[in-house]
Amino acid sequence: GEVKTSYDPAPVTLSGQVWVMDQARIGDTTSDLKAGSRAARFGSLYPAYMTSSNKLLPAGIGTISFLYAKYATSENGAELVVEVASELDGNNWLEVGRVDANGVTSLTPFEASVAVSEPAYVRIRNEYIEGIGQVNVDNVVITPYAAPSYSAYEQYLLQYNVTPGDAGTAPGEDWDGDHVSNSNEFMALPQTNPYDPASAP
DSSP: OOOOOOSSOEEEEETTEEEEEESEEEEOSTTSOOSSSOEEEEOSSSOOEEEESSOBOTTOEEEEEEEEEEOTTOSSOOEEEEEEESOSSSSOOEEEEEEEOTTOOSOEEEEEEEEESSOBEEEEEEOOOTTOOOEEEEEEEEEEOOOOOOOHHHHHHHTTTOOTTSTTOSTTOOTTOSSSOHHHHHHSSSOOOTTOTTOOO
16 A cells, blocks of 8 residues: 655555665556556666665575566666665675566566575665666565575585585585595595595595
């Protein structure tokens, strides 16, 4: 039920969370592509932002998702950038995803994996260039961070600062070329480093 008819900076409460919308408004025209009766509309004349006024989710942020499309009467769409920050001062925004709405004529789902284990500010903005079009955003959903559950083998890899699933981390592979598979180094007593050819059982 929130209404914002101006592109001037102003707070808007969406699903209980206050966002500051700058060069963005709540659109309810037939040209606003939306899931219900309203959607955010990012303007095209200046850089447009939708920024949470507070840090979100005490446990941290798992994912950010929304529906997007170009405004129906815009010839072009804009690229949207999704960012998080621990503080609002300075330019410390971390990009976690982006999507190009140019040519997107129906609401399309987007999801960014964030995996930040502490509360953070969230910002959605357009990548401003001259001649971009307006973009609608609807149904913004932010899910809480959940710590991943690792197997014993994955925990073994993590102690060597290796991300499970990266190239060379499969149990049957021999990343360090010492002719001993990663799984055999894992099962050795004591365990050896699968990323050091000088460390073998």
